[in-house]
Amino acid sequence: MVASAATAALLFLAGCSADTTAQLKRIGLPEAASDRAPAIGDLWIGSWIAAGIVGVFVWGLIGWAVIKYRSDNNDMPKQNRYNLPMEIFYTTAPFVIIGVLFYYTILAQNTVTARSAEPEVTVNVTAQKWSWVFNYKSADNPDVGEDVWEGGTIQQTPDLYLPVGKSVRFNLRAADVNHSFWVPSFYYKLDVVAGRNNNFEMTPTKEGVFRGKCAELCGTYHSAMLFNVHIVSEEEYEAHLRGLAEAGNIGEARGPKDVDPQGEAKQDQGEEVGQR
Ligand SMILES: [Cu+2]
Structure with a gap:
């Protein structure tokens, strides 16, 4: 009976695409x-x-x-x-x-939850209604020389760039209510709690584009709080940071006002700023 069950399982797996088979072997994990x-x-x-x-x-x-x-x-x-x-x-x-x-x-x-004394990369993350800001603390990096940021709005999904094989410390803070920073492929998520500095560390191990999202029901457009994680080579990572500096995204952005002043003004007037 065990043998026939194993044969059936193998036949079932053989009928699936390579991606599905790999996911079944991980019992559903990404x-x-x-x-x-x-x-x-x-x-x-x-x-x-x-x-x-x-x-x-x-x-x-x-x-x-x-x-x-x-x-x-x-x-x-x-x-x-x-x-x-x-x-x-x-x-x-x-x-x-x-x-x-x-x-x-x-x-x-x-x-x-292990953390090193000296992470190689530090990213300050601000979660806000309804997007994310990523601040790359790269002033010490001679190749970039300045802290730069990139952020999203409700209409524009932001990108987060990380160099493969480097330890990254994420400092999470909330500009308004509680959110949660979740990249399923990291196998880790951490709440972003208003008034607290939550942080964690990890090393990206695989180049590619992965999905990130907010995992705490934070309000009306919670489902719009998506971001794309690009795990790239170190050269590509530094080139991206230099691009942000050239675009004028220098210093530290701490919330929607810094990323999209017009959108924030609209929101203050109670106008609908967008919907997905
Ligand atoms: Cu949220």
């Missing part, structure tokens, strides 16, 4: 693009394996009881009251399962 991903990916897969073992054991017991004790007799079967070994077993087994999951969760959490 393509990984950060050094934090293996810790969360392993925890995810491990939890499914643990749940599978418990599930097969319980289904096995149910099947065994159904077959072994099947009968036409409708009388009440013998009741097992005060069976001490059985009671000890079903009291301790859940604690053991939770304990094992807890232990591996703490290990993964320590890995994903």
Whole structure:
């Protein structure tokens, strides 16, 4: 039976596109693009394996009881009251399962929240109704020489550029209400809490374009709070920053007023500034 189930699973996988097959192997997780991903990916897969073992054991017991004790007799079967070994077993087994999951969760959490003393790149992120501003702290970078920023508006999805293989520290702050910074491919998300400086660190590991979004229901146009993450080579990253400096995006932008003064004025007058 196990062999035929495995064959069916293989045939099913063979019928899917390479992308779908890869995602099925990750049990639904997106393509990984950060050094934090293996810790969360392993925890995810491990939890499914643990749940599978418990599930097969319980289904096995149910099947065994159904077959072994099947009968036409409708009388009440013998009741097992005060069976001490059985009671000890079903009291301790859940604690053991939770304990094992807890232990591996703490290990993964320590890995994903680890921070270095000196990150190679620092990005100050401002979350605002209804977009994002990314401030690249690159004054120390001789190639760029200045802090530069780029930001989005409700009509314009902003881009975030990151150099592959460099450790990045994100300092998150909110210009208004609470938001949440989420790039699914980083396997990590962190709330942006008004009045707090939340920060985290990661190293992008894969070049490409990945989706980012707000993961905290922050208001009417929450769903418009998208951004594109471009993980690029170091040369491309520096060229992009130089382009921002040439465009005059120098210094630090802290909110919608700095990014789109007209849009902000419209919003102040209570006008609709756009919709998706
Ligand atoms: Cu938001």
